[in-house]
Amino acid sequence: MWSKVLKTILQKKIALLCAVIIMIFVFIAFAAQFFGLASNWDVPVGVQYLPPNFSAFNLWLGTDVLGRSVVYKVIQGTRVALSVGIITAVLSAPIGVFFGCVSGYFGGIIDDLIVWLIATLSSIPNILLLIAISYSMGRGMGAVYIALTATSWITLARILRGEVIKHKQREYLIAAESIGVGHGGRIFKHLLPNVAHQIILSMTFMVEIAIRSEVLLSYLGLGVQNLPSWGKMIDDAKGELSTGVWWQLTATTCAMFLLMFAINVLGDYVRDALDPKAQI
Amino acid sequence: MWAYIIRRLIYSVPILFGVALVVFALFNLVGGDPAVLLLGKHATAERVAMVRTELGLDRPMVVQFGDYLKQIVTFDFGKSYTTREEISTKILNGLGPTLCLTIPAFFLTAIISLLIALVVSYYRGRMIDRLSIIFFVFLMSMPALAYILFGQYILASKLGWFPISGYGSSWSERAYYLALPVLISVFLNLGSDIRFFRNSIIEEVGQDYVRTARAKGLAEKWVYLKHVLKNSMIPVITYVVIQIPYLVLGSLLLESFFSIPGLGGMTVEAVNNSDFPVLKAMTTVISLLYILTTLLTDVLYRLVDPRMSFGKRG
Numbered sequence: 001m002w003s004k005v006l007k008t009i010l011q012k013k014i015a016l017l018c019a020v021i022i023m024i025f026v027f028i029a030f031a032a033q034f035f036g037l038a039s040n041w042d043v044p045v046g047v048q049y050l051p052p053n054f055s056a057f058n059l060w061l062g063t064d065v066l067g068r069s070v071v072y073k074v075i076q077g078t079r080v081a082l083s084v085g086i087i088t089a090v091l092s093a094p095i096g097v098f099f100g101c102v103s104g105y106f107g108g109i110i111d112d113l114i115v116w117l118i119a120t121l122s123s124i125p126n127i128l129l130l131i132a133i134s135y136s137m138g139r140g141m142g143a144v145y146i147a148l149t150a151t152s153w154i155t156l157a158r159i160l161r162g163e164v165i166k167h168k169q170r171e172y173l174i175a176a177e178s179i180g181v182g183h184g185g186r187i188f189k190h191l192l193p194n195v196a197h198q199i200i201l202s203m204t205f206m207v208e209i210a211i212r213s214e215v216l217l218s219y220l221g222l223g224v225q226n227l228p229s230w231g232k233m234i235d236d237a238k239g240e241l242s243t244g245v246w247w248q249l250t251a252t253t254c255a256m257f258l259l260m261f262a263i264n265v266l267g268d269y270v271r272d273a274l275d276p277k278a279q280i
Numbered sequence: 281m282w283a284y285i286i287r288r289l290i291y292s293v294p295i296l297f298g299v300a301l302v303v304f305a306l307f308n309l310v311g312g313d314p315a316v317l318l319l320g321k322h323a324t325a326e327r328v329a330m331v332r333t334e335l336g337l338d339r340p341m342v343v344q345f346g347d348y349l350k351q352i353v354t355f356d357f358g359k360s361y362t363t364r365e366e367i368s369t370k371i372l373n374g375l376g377p378t379l380c381l382t383i384p385a386f387f388l389t390a391i392i393s394l395l396i397a398l399v400v401s402y403y404r405g406r407m408i409d410r411l412s413i414i415f416f417v418f419l420m421s422m423p424a425l426a427y428i429l430f431g432q433y434i435l436a437s438k439l440g441w442f443p444i445s446g447y448g449s450s451w452s453e454r455a456y457y458l459a460l461p462v463l464i465s466v467f468l469n470l471g472s473d474i475r476f477f478r479n480s481i482i483e484e485v486g487q488d489y490v491r492t493a494r495a496k497g498l499a500e501k502w503v504y505l506k507h508v509l510k511n512s513m514i515p516v517i518t519y520v521v522i523q524i525p526y527l528v529l530g531s532l533l534l535e536s537f538f539s540i541p542g543l544g545g546m547t548v549e550a551v552n553n554s555d556f557p558v559l560k561a562m563t564t565v566i567s568l569l570y571i572l573t574t575l576l577t578d579v580l581y582r583l584v585d586p587r588m589s590f591g592k593r594g
Binding site for chain 1: 294298301306417421526529567
């Protein structure tokens with residue numbers, strides 16, 4: 001399965017390009033997180049609202065209302081966005097896999113309970129649940145992680161539950177049972193590898209939705225508090241357009257657009273590589 | 281039919297209860313003390329204790345949950361912290377503007393994306409199809425805030441084609457003010473809708489019956505119009521129908537940017553003002569409306585699609 005995905009990425013030029021774009025974003029986020037890239041983002045580098053110019057790297061995208069470098073702010077925003085995307089996917093995938101598998105595999109009253117939980121949580125529109133959780137947990141990053149994890153596992157659990165119920169009837173699982181493989185072995189060694197592509201695809205969507213939601217939450221003032229994030233930058237920049245200051249909003253929009261575009265396109269290629277039905 | 285509706289109604293009771301439980305737990309157990317939130321951090325302990333008694337926060341949790349359930353049943357959520365208005369009136373007043381925005385946007389998006397998807401999938405695999413796929417992913421990847429900010433700035437402020445923001449009491453005024461938000465809302469959803477519709481249509485092309493139709497010598501145009509289209513409408517309709525419950529929520533961002541006095545804008549306002557009871561009531565009411573609309577669409581969907589039996593048991 002993995003070699004197939006890798007082959008697709010290497011063969012299709014667009015897929016490769018998107019993979020490279022994502023790697024660059026990850027690299028920037030990594031450098032900002034661990035090697036202090038753009039760590040002095042809150043130090044003014046020039047006068048207020050300096051238009052973009054190429055005299056120095058930190059002036060490429062101009063300055064904001066306090067004379068801080070927009071390049072540095074975009075870099076810090078990348079770090080926030082990617083950490084939210086990745087941490088949410090990593091935390092919520094195991095929860096979704098657990099609930100989806102247990103519910104589909106064992107059925108009965110456990111299934112009823114989990115289905116009830118999923119139905120309840122998905123009856124509250126996602127954005128309201130996100131706001132309610134991050135509002136009640138207090139403003140800040142921790143609340144954002146919890147809110148996004150609490151909402152992201154639901155879709156994966158629902159998809160996996162359906163898949164597991166389908167696969168439970170298949171011969172390979174009945175065969176495994178007949179030669180005495182226990183529940184754990186059947187789930188981990190036989191069932192999970194066969195539904196792994198669903199998990200990977202769901203995780204791609206989780207990253208995308210988490211990044212979008214983080215921007216929305218920070219825009220509403222519920223997200224990260226003392227770091228620049230894309231949502232906060234857009235919030236800062238919304239009043240600037242009418243005064244002719246376009247660079248902060250444009251830079252943030254472009255950064256976010258580029259990442260979303262790359263994830264979307266790469267996700268499509270990965271899906272096509274994994275799903276034999278999706279071929280045209 | 282009636283048996284199905286009743287069964288479906290009974291099935292929503294535990295979900296309604298679950299929603300109430302989750303919302304109550306989030307706002308009353310996990311969240312900070314509403315009295316402190318209301319008075320600010322610097323309030324004296326006495327004042328906080330007074331407000332706590334006033335709001336009934338010093339009573340046992342079970343009693344408070346009972347009160348909350350009573351609020352839901354009687355549709356009386358008390359008053360807003362900031363504006364002192366009755367929350368239920370506020371919500372009822374907000375539903376109209378929200379629906380005025382979402383319903384036209386919903387129909388326009390569905391019709392436009394379906395038309396484009398029909399054209400694009402007819403030319404599947406050719407240049408026009410490939411270029412348009414890239415364009416739709418492009419549309420999908422733009423941040424929602426960018427559509428709203430640039431749309432409002434360029435189309436309303438710079439070119440002056442639309443009013444910048446506002447809402448009116450008469451229908452013609454509403455149409456005048458809502459034109460741009462509706463347009464932006466259509467563009468927000470266009471990319472993903474077209475892509476989904478195109479994929480559903482193209483998935484049908486690979487089916488056996490299409491090969492049969494071609495083998496008997498039917499022209500490609502008629503294969504497409506007569507066979508492929510009819511069958512591909514099933515996922516398309518399902519996709520459109522499951523969006524209906526979201527109409528009651530409206531768009532948080534669009535409503536707040538265009539000053540539309542709907543439920544979405546109200547939610548944003550409540551977050552900004554830390555208006556705890558409004559947020560709680562809003563989450564509850566919209567979730568309940570959501571469940572109700574889901575129920576309605578389920579019933580209607582079964583009515584329309586003859587393959588869905590009403591599950592006569594025994």
